[in-house]
Amino acid sequence: MIGVVDTSASPSPRLQRELATVRAMMRLHCRGVHRSAAGLCAxxxxxxxxxxRRVEACPHGQDxxxxxxxCTIHCYDRVNRERIRAVMRWAGPRMLLHHPWLALLHWADRFRAGRRRPPASAG
Ligand code: SF4
Structure with missing residues (x-):
């Protein structure tokens, strides 16, 4: 079993897609870097x-x-933040090839988040 959290308790389609994207990137990274044949390494x-756990407890809410x-909060602890960044750096470019739809929607989410940010202060 890849996913650890039962996402059936999290009905938001946005959150389901976010979790699916993280899982897909983790699988790509583990297969490519850790040479895991099936599933994920420990x-x-x-x-x-x-x-x-972090995504499901996200203070921004599901939608x-x-x-x-x-994100401006960055709720991950320092060690796990570096680990997940390494995964994203490696798997991000490969997502277009392996999971193009998830990749495009993920980029759309990043774009929307940038548009929601308040403009930088001039002073
Ligand atoms: S890093 Fe930000 S967006 Fe991601 S789960 Fe934590 S608070 Fe939410």
């Missing part, structure tokens, strides 16, 4: 469980949540 299973990469 290290990636732990990181995915952590990421799922207004930005993608974590452009």
């Amino acid at each position: 290290e990636c299973t732990d990181l995915l469980a952590y990421a799922e 207004d949540k930005p993608s974590c990469g452009v």
Whole structure:
């Protein structure tokens, strides 16, 4: 089983898609970097469980949540933030090839989050 958190308790389509994107990126990274043949290695299973807990408890709420990469809160602890960034850096470019629809929607979420940000102060 890839996902650790039961997403049936989280009905928001936006949140379901976010979790599906994180899982897909973790699978790509683990297969490509850790050479896992099936599923996730123990290290990636732990990181995915952590990421799922953070996303499900996101203080932005389910529907207004930005993608974590452009979040101003950054609720991940320092170690896991670096680990997930490494995964995203590696898997991000490959998502277009393996999961183009999820990749495009993820970029759309990043774009929307950027538009919602207040303009930088001039002073
Ligand atoms: S990093 Fe930001 S967007 Fe991602 S789960 Fe944490 S608070 Fe929510």
